[in-house]
Amino acid sequence: MSEIQVTGYIRVPKGTMVYPTGDGIPSTSARDQVVKVKTIFDVDVKSDNFYLLLPDDMRLRYFEASGSNQNIASDILEFTDRLTKGDYRAVEWSTKWALIADVQAAEAPASAKKGTKAPKVTEPLTMQQQMVSGSVWRFTQDTELRYKVRNPAYAIVRDDIENSLRQLPSHARTLTVEAKLNELGITDYIDEPWGHVKAGETFTVRGKLTAGYAGGQDVPTLFRGERYTLPFSSLEPFVEFVSAS
Secondary structure, three states: OOOOOOOOEEEEOOOOEEEEOOOOOOEEOOOOEEEEOOEEEEOOOOOOOHHHHOOHHHHHHHHHHHHOOOOOOHHHHHHHHHHHOOOOEEEEEOOEEEEHHHOEEEOOOHHHHHOOOOOOOOOOOOHHHHOOOOOEEEEOOOEEEEEEEEOHHHHHHHHHHHHHOOOOOHHHHHHHHHHHHHHHOOOOEEEEEEEEEOOOOEEEEOOOOEEOHHHOEEEEEEEOOEEEEEEHHHHHHHEEEEEOO
């Protein structure tokens, strides 16, 4: 079997645990499916998605250790090593991902093979398509930019709520926790002001668009001699294209 690669295809067997890239609840695949790989990323202890792999009884201990720079408990590492079969990578397609150890490389489906002719380019490139690495952009007006950061209270409150609902089945508990978090208005990420920019100020994109926090599209950019990652949605209304790389 060939190696799993970005833009290649994988088979996701029925029963595979599939995780959402944004908000949502992990669930098992209801059928065998062949999908195109969007990206491959790490799910080790330093990644944002690592905690999704853990059962409820391990999550609190993981957050306490990672937040205080303590060593992660050996049983947590042993559990995830078995779960990932020692390969701490995941494969993303569409808005979902699964552990790379749980999927298989596959041939492109017949429907994809039929499209051998080059597509006709009839529409102009969108701003998002033009915003590639090396492109230069200019602000068209004065504005205040914002970006998203992790909410430090989210994990603590979520764990407190989960611990108070341990008598509920896992699925019901997850739904109830999400409902209570929404009721309290506590989100995983919060908006922070990045700063004021003036009309005419320029920046250069230093990385391609990537699937960003909170399901958004982030753009790594260079502002005032420092590198920042800002949501594409916060830039789009205020910028215009200047030149490509």
